[in-house]
Amino acid sequence: MKIGELSRRTGVSIRMLRYYEEEGVVVPARLASGYRDYDAANEKAVRAICMLSKAGLKLDFIRRFLPCLSSDGPILHPCPDLMAAMELEMRSLDDQISRFRESREMLGGYFKEMCEHI
Template sequence: MRIGELAARAGTTTRTLRYYESRGLLAARRNHNGYRTYDEDDLKLLRQIRTLQDFGFDLEETRPFVECLRAGHPEGDSCPASLAVYRRKLSELDELIGELQAVRAQVGEQLVRAERARDELAADATVPGGPDPVCELGGRTR
């Protein structure tokens, strides 16, 4: 099949396939008129790349899987180098998730604190003789 069909079957674009080729991830045969030609194995390989990309792997991280398939193994993750990438990715994910949860907690605290400060000002403002309101409080003014 030609590049357009392969791209369509993998749910991507011809530009992407040429990019992968330029990165040495996806090799193509050429037919008599110079068009790139692919087979079902290329589709499998491409789908492997796309799956990993969807997981957030960057292109270089997919290389071991690609080379594993190219070496004739039944799956891209049939080789130790691929398993190593899985493991590294898992620890990266764990670290990232942890950091994001910490940030989430901090931002949540800030929100609570800021809302409390706002409410206290609002309460003061309703008390006769309380401080003058400095901020616009509650909803939008305009």
């Protein structure tokens, strides 16, 4: 399929698809005419990249685990390295959430205290 069709199917802009190609995370075949020819594997890779991106992962992280894409079943095959890296990422997010909650509680306390003196 051409890049416009891949964009329509995945909801990813043509500009972003070209960026993914520049970064080497999506590699289309080339037709004799020089046009890019994307296949189902490229579509699956783009969907996986989008899913992981929406989860807050950066492209450098995602790039390491594109080989974990499986041809059948779920989008990502549970490679041991991927599972370990995702566990570390989740721990980091949990730490951030904890710090945000503490900050929220402090600000809430200050706000409540200020309102009581008005």
